Amino acid sequence: MSDRLTALLTSNDKTPRLLLDAADYAKRVLLQDKDVPWSDATAFSNHLSSIQMLLKPDVALIRIDQLLQDELAHNTTLLETMAAKTRTGYATRTMLGDEALKEKVRDLVFTASKTQNAPVLLHLSSPKALLITADRAANPDSDKSFDDDSAEFAAVYYADWVRIFAEHRIAGIIFDERTELTTDEAYQPIRNTAEHYGWLIGHRGEDSLDFGEDIPTVPVVGADFWDGSGDVPTAQALFSEVPADAVPEQVLERIKEIREQGQAS
Template identity: 35%
Template sequence: MATEFASVLSAPPSGRHRCLVIDHQRYAQAVILRNRPVPWHDAVAYANFFNQAQDLLKPDFTLFDIGAMYEFLIDSDETLVKAMSARSRTGYALKTLLQDEDAAARVRDVVSVLSQTAAAPLALRVPSPLGWLARTHVLSGAGSVHDLTADHAENSSMYMADWLRRLSELPVSLLLLDTRGEGSEHQLPTVDLAAYTPIANVTDHYRWTLGERTHDGVRIAGSSLTGVAIPQDYWRDESATAPAGDFLIADIPPDAVPETVLAQLARLT
C-alpha cells in the first residue's frame, strides 16, 4: 500500500523538518556511474544504482523519471520509432508509444523492483501530456512543435491516462507532470492543469497525489501546498541558503562537488 503524500510531508522519513524530494538522476550518473550509461535495461542493476544514490542523499521520496526511461527505449529500438512514424496524424506517435506492450512492461518492471527495494515512498515523474506529444510529434517526423496548440493537451492526457492504469498495482504516492517544457520560451503553449482532467481522474481513483513540476517547484492539485525548487547554485556554494516552502525539490547538477553537496544536504534539517 502506498504511503499518502500528506503523511510524508508531516513526518519525512529522513527525519528532516521539511520534506525533500531529490531528482538525482544526472548527479548519480556522474558520481556513482562516473558517466557510464544508466542500466535501464536491467531492473535489478538499475535499482542497485538508484538505491546507492538514495542511501547517499537520503531524500524523502523515491523519485523515478519515467520520461527518461522512455527516451532510452526510443533510442535503442528502431522498430518502435518506425511504428510511431507510420502515420503523420497528430498524436499517433504518442499513442503508439504508450500502447507498446514491451516498452510498458519494461518500465513497469523497473518501477516495480524499485518500489520493492527503496526505503522511501514512490514518486513518479512523467512529461506533461503536451510536452510528451511535442517530443514524439517531432521525433516521428509528423511535424514541428508549431503544429501544436493547447487544445491538443486533452487528447494527449487521455492516452496517458490509459497508460497510467498499467501502473495501478504499484504503491505510488505522488505523480508529477513535468510542465517545464511548456511556455512561450519553449514554443509550446502553457496549459492549465485543469486540461489534464483524464489524468486527474486516474490519480483520484488510485488515491495518488497529482502534482505539477514547474521551473519554480511543484504545485499540488487541489491544494495550497507548494514545493519550492532549490536553486542549482545552492549545491555549488556552501554560503548559499535554501528557500522557504512547504517542502523542497532539488535537481542536483552533475558537476556539483560531492563534498559540497553533502555539506549542503546536512543544512536541510
C-alpha cells in the same frame, strides 16, 4: 503510499522534507557516466537504492521521462511504427500503446518500488511536452506545433497508460511543466485515474512543485544552492535538482546544512 507522502508534505516537523531529482548527478557520480540500466530492472533498482543511501532524500524519484527518451533514442522498430502516419498525436498514441514498452516500464517500476522504504514518485513529461518529444523522435524534420486540444488528446492516452502502475507501490506522479505548459482542464482524465488508485499528482515548475490545494506548495531550490551561493527557503518540504556537475563533497555538506538549519530553527 500517498497517505504517507501527504503526511511528509504536510508535516510540521522543523526539519524540511527533501525531494531530490538527482538522476543526472547520480549518472555521473555513481555510474561514472555509463548508461542508466533502464533495461535491467534489478540493476536499476540497485542504482536507485544507491542514490537513496548516498543523499537520503525523503522520497525516491524515478525519471520515467528519461526512460522513454532512452527508448526513443534506441528502439528503431518502435520509431518506424510511430512514423508510419503523420496525423497529429499518432506518434504519441503509438508509443504509449506499445505493449513491449509498457511491460518494460511496468517491470522496472515494480522491481524498484519494492526495494524502497521511502514513498516513490514517478516523473513524467507534461502531455504537451510528450507530444513534441514523440513527434520529433518519429519525424526529426517536423516543426509541428500542438495546441491545448492536442494536449487534452494526449492526456487521455496518458491517463490510460499510467494504469500500468495500478498494482505498484507508488505514491504519485510528477508532471514536468517547465518547458511546455498543459492546461489544468487537460489533466482531468489523469486526475481521475490518480484518484482511483490513490496517487498524488504534482506539477513541476521552475520555482515550485504543486500537489494541489490540500498540500502546501513545495518551493524549488535553485542550482546555485549546490555550489554554496544560494539560500534555503523556509518550508515544510523542498524540491531541488542536483546539478550533474555538482561537487560531491559540497552536495553532502549542503544537505547537512538543510537538516541542521531545520533542527536549529
